[in-house]
Amino acid sequence: MFAGEIQVPVSRLKGVGPATAEQLSRLGVITVGELLTFWPRDWDDRTVTLPLSAFSTVPKFTVRATVIAHDWFGFGRMKTLKIVIRDAEGTVAELACFNRPFLERQFPVDTPVAVHGSFSWKYGGIQSSAFEIEAEEGAESKILPVYPLTAGLAQATVRKLVARALSEYGKGIDSELPASVREKRGIPAKAEILRLMHAPATMEEATRARNALVFEEFWVFELAIGRRSIERRGKLPGVSPAGDGEDGTGGPAFVPTPLQKALLERIPFKLTPDQERTLAEVNADFSSPLPMARLLQGDVGSGKTLVSFLAALAVVEAKGQVALLAPTELLARQHAENAAALLEPLGVRLAYLTGNLKAAGRSRLLGELESGGIDIAIGTHALFSRGVAYRNLRFVMIDEQHRFGVLQRSAIIEKGIESNPGKMPPHLLMMSATPIPRTLALSVFGDLDVSVIRTMPPGRKPILTHLTRHGNERNLYDFVGRELAAGRQAYFVYPLIEESEALSLKSASTMFEHLRDKIFPGLPVALIHSKVDEEEQRSIMERFRAGKISILVATSVVEVGVDVANATCMVIEHAERFGLAALHQLRGRVGRGSLQSYCFLVYAQNLTEDGKARLKVMHETTDGFVIAEEDLKIRGPGDIAGIRQSGYLAFNLADPVRDQAILTEARDSAFGYLSEEMG
Numbered sequence: 243m244f245a246g247e248i249q250v251p252v253s254r255l256k257g258v259g260p261a262t263a264e265q266l267s268r269l270g271v272i273t274v275g276e277l278l279t280f281w282p283r284d285w286d287d288r289t290v291t292l293p294l295s296a297f298s299t300v301p302k303f304t305v306r307a308t309v310i311a312h313d314w315f316g317f318g319r320m321k322t323l324k325i326v327i328r329d330a331e332g333t334v335a336e337l338a339c340f341n342r343p344f345l346e347r348q349f350p351v352d353t354p355v356a357v358h359g360s361f362s363w364k365y366g367g368i369q370s371s372a373f374e375i376e377a378e379e380g381a382e383s384k385i386l387p388v389y390p391l392t393a394g395l396a397q398a399t400v401r402k403l404v405a406r407a408l409s410e411y412g413k414g415i416d417s418e419l420p421a422s423v424r425e426k427r428g429i430p431a432k433a434e435i436l437r438l439m440h441a442p443a444t445m446e447e448a449t450r451a452r453n454a455l456v457f458e459e460f461w462v463f464e465l466a467i468g469r470r471s472i473e474r475r476g477k478l479p480g481v482s483p484a485g486d487g488e489d490g491t492g493g494p495a496f497v498p499t500p501l502q503k504a505l506l507e508r509i510p511f512k513l514t515p516d517q518e519r520t521l522a523e524v525n526a527d528f529s530s531p532l533p534m535a536r537l538l539q540g541d542v543g544s545g546k547t548l549v550s551f552l553a554a555l556a557v558v559e560a561k562g563q564v565a566l567l568a569p570t571e572l573l574a575r576q577h578a579e580n581a582a583a584l585l586e587p588l589g590v591r592l593a594y595l596t597g598n599l600k601a602a603g604r605s606r607l608l609g610e611l612e613s614g615g616i617d618i619a620i621g622t623h624a625l626f627s628r629g630v631a632y633r634n635l636r637f638v639m640i641d642e643q644h645r646f647g648v649l650q651r652s653a654i655i656e657k658g659i660e661s662n663p664g665k666m667p668p669h670l671l672m673m674s675a676t677p678i679p680r681t682l683a684l685s686v687f688g689d690l691d692v693s694v695i696r697t698m699p700p701g702r703k704p705i706l707t708h709l710t711r712h713g714n715e716r717n718l719y720d721f722v723g724r725e726l727a728a729g730r731q732a733y734f735v736y737p738l739i740e741e742s743e744a745l746s747l748k749s750a751s752t753m754f755e756h757l758r759d760k761i762f763p764g765l766p767v768a769l770i771h772s773k774v775d776e777e778e779q780r781s782i783m784e785r786f787r788a789g790k791i792s793i794l795v796a797t798s799v800v801e802v803g804v805d806v807a808n809a810t811c812m813v814i815e816h817a818e819r820f821g822l823a824a825l826h827q828l829r830g831r832v833g834r835g836s837l838q839s840y841c842f843l844v845y846a847q848n849l850t851e852d853g854k855a856r857l858k859v860m861h862e863t864t865d866g867f868v869i870a871e872e873d874l875k876i877r878g879p880g881d882i883a884g885i886r887q888s889g890y891l892a893f894n895l896a897d898p899v900r901d902q903a904i905l906t907e908a909r910d911s912a913f914g915y916l917s918e919e920m921g
C-alpha cells in the first residue's frame with residue numbers, strides 16, 4: 243500500500259496523548275501515514291564533534307564538554323539560567339537557557355555533556371542561545387532529522403514517534419513509481435527510503451533518499467500532465483526545437499497555404515528558419531482533428547507577430563474566425579494597424595475591438611462578428627466581454643500571454659466553444675516575449691506544445707546597455723542628444739505618471755516638461771501614459787512612428803509590442819523600480835532594425851540587493867532566456883504570473899528551481915513510460 247493509505251490515527255501510537263495528537267494535527271499530521279511522510283526539513287550531522295574554538299568558522303556543530311558553573315542573569319520572573327561549559331581544549335562557553343530553568347537540575351556541575359548548536363562571540367565570550375544539550379552518556383552521535391515544527395512540540399518527541407511508526411508500519415509501503423522505473427534508476431524500495439529519510443547513517447544516505455522522493459513527486463506530476471495531454475490531444479506534449487536551444491532540423495517542412503503564400507510575397511524579407519519551423523508546426527496542428535495548445539516563445543523582436551498573422555490566414559482560408567488578444571490598447575491597435583496593412587489587401591475582413599469603442603460603431607461590429615462578416619477580431623479584454631459572440635471562432639491567439647490570468651484565457655476559449663454547433667474548442671496559440679524558464683515550461687505549462695524562436699531576423703545588432711547613477715544623467719542626455727541630431731528617436735520611461743508626495747521619484751509628467759523645455763528644446767517631445775485618452779494615444783503613436791516626434795516620454799505602457807525601428811535609445815529612469823521582465827521588454831523597444839541601439843538604466847543611490855541583482859543581469863545579458871532564469875532565481879516562482887493557480891508550488895519536498903535536473907529526468911522518464919504504454 244501507499245503511505246497515504248495508512249489511515250490509522252497517530253493517537254494509536256504509544257506515547258501519543260490527546261495533547262500531542264492535537265499538536266501534530268496542527269502540522270497536518272493526523273494519520274500514521276502522514277507521520278511517516280512528515281519529512282525532515284534538514285538533518286543535524288552529529289557524527290562529527292568539534293571543539294568550541296570552531297565556532298567562528300562552522301555555523302552549527304556538536305561539542306563535547308563539561309558543565310563548570312551555573313549562573314543567573316536578569317531579575318525576578320525574567321531571570322534566566324546560564325550554563326557554563328568547558329571543552330577538552332579548555333575553551334569556555336555560556337549557554338543562555340531562555341525558558342529552560344529546569345536544565346539547572348538536569349545538568350549539575352561536573353556533568354559531561356554533548357551540546358549541539360550555533361555559537362557566536364557576544365559580551366566578551368562565546369555564547370549560544372540556540373542549542374540542544376544532552377548528557378554525554380547516551381548522547382546520540384548520529385544524524386538526526388530536523389522536522390518543520392511549530393512551538394509546542396519538541397524535535398525529540400517527533401523523532402521518537404516517527405521511529406515507532408517506522409518500526410510498526412514502515413515495512414509494507416509501496417512506491418508510486420512502477421518497478422521498471424525504479425529499477426532503471428536504482429531507486430531503493432519505499433520502506434528503505436523512509437528509513438533513510440528519518441534515520442540516515444550518513445548525509446549521503448539522506449541526500450539520496452531525498453532525491454529519490456523528489457524524483458517520485460515530479461514523476462507522478464509529469465505522468466498526470468502527459469496523460470491529460472494524451473486525453474485531450476491524442477499525444478504527448480512536445481518541445482521544439484528539441485531540448486533547449488538546439489537547432490530544430492528534422493521537423494515537418496513549412497508548406498505555405500495559398501493565402502500564406504500571398505502574404506509572404508508581400509513582405510520585403512524572408513522568414514527566419516525558426517519562424518518557418520514554428521509555422522510548419524502550427525500548420526500541422528491545424529490539420530490534426532484535435533485542438534492546438536501551443537506556446538510560442540520568442541524573444542522581444544524575434545518576429546512573433548508575423549508568425550501569428552500567417553497562422554491566422556490558414557484558419558481564415560478554412561472559413562474559421564480568429565481572435566487576436568493583446569493586453570494593452572496600444573499593442574492591440576498596433577496589431578490592428580499592421581493587420582490592416584498586411585492582411586486587408588488579401589481580402590481578409592478585420593475588426594478592432596476595445597473597451598472604448600463608441601456605442602453605435604460597437605453594435606455594428608458585434609453584429610458582423612456574430613454573423614461571420616469578420617474574419618479576424620483584434621482587441622483587448624473586450625474580445626471576451628459579455629455580449630460579444632462569434633461565429634465559428636476556430637483560433638484564439640493570445641499575445642503577451644503572461645499578462646492574462648487563467649480565467650481570462652478560459653473566457654475567450656469558452657467564446658470559441660459556444661460559437662460552433664459542435665461545441666469544438668478552438669485552437670490556442672499563446673505568445674510570450676518573456677520566455678518562460680525551463681522548469682516552468684516543463685511543469686506549469688507542461689501540457690502545452692512549445693515552439694521556440696531563438697534566432698533574430700538577420701542584421702540586428704546587440705543593444706548596448708549602460709548603467710548610470712542618479713545625478714550623473716548629463717552625459718547620457720548629451721549622448722541621446724547626438725543620436726536625435728542624427729535623426730534617431732528615443733524613449734524616456736518613468737515609473738510614475740505624476741509626482742507623488744510619498745515617493746520622491748521622477749515622474750513622466752514632470753520629466754516631460756523638463757526634457758522638452760530644458761534638455762532638448764526645439765525637438766518634438768510627446769507624453770504618453772494610461773490616462774492619455776485613446777484618440778490622443780493613437781495620434782501620438784502615429785506621429786512617433788512617422789518620425790514626427792523625436793522623444794516619447796512614457797510610463798510602462800510602452801512595455802509591450804511597440805515597434806518603431808528608427809528608435810535607438812531607451813532611457814529608463816529609476817530602473818531599480820522595474821521588474822526584470824519589464825526591463826527586458828522595455829529594452830526590447832529599441833534594436834528592432836539594423837541601427838545600433840542603446841539602453842540607459844538610471845538608478846537611485848540606495849539600491850536593494852534585489853534591485854542590484856536585476857541591474858547586473860540587465861547589464862550582462864540581452865538574452866531573454868537567461869534573463870527569465872535569473873528572474874526566477876531572484877523572485878522565486880510564487881511571483882510569476884499564473885503560477886499560483888497552477889499547482890506548481892504544491893510540491894512537498896521537491897523544488898522545481900533547485901531540483902531542475904531531477905525534474906527534467908522525471909519528465910523524460912514519465913513520458914517514456916507513457917509512450918511505451920501507448921505502444
Ligand code: ADP
Nearest residue numbers: 511512513514542543544545546547548699805
Ligand atoms: P515580437 O516577437 O517582439 O512580437 P515583432 O513581431 O514585433 O516581434 O517583430 C519585430 C520586427 O521584426 C518587426 O518590425 C517585423 O516586421 C520584423 N521582422 C519579423 N520577421 C522578420 C524577418 N524574418 N526578417 C526581417 N525582419 C523581420
Ligand code: MG
Nearest residue numbers: 546547641803
Ligand atoms: Mg509582439
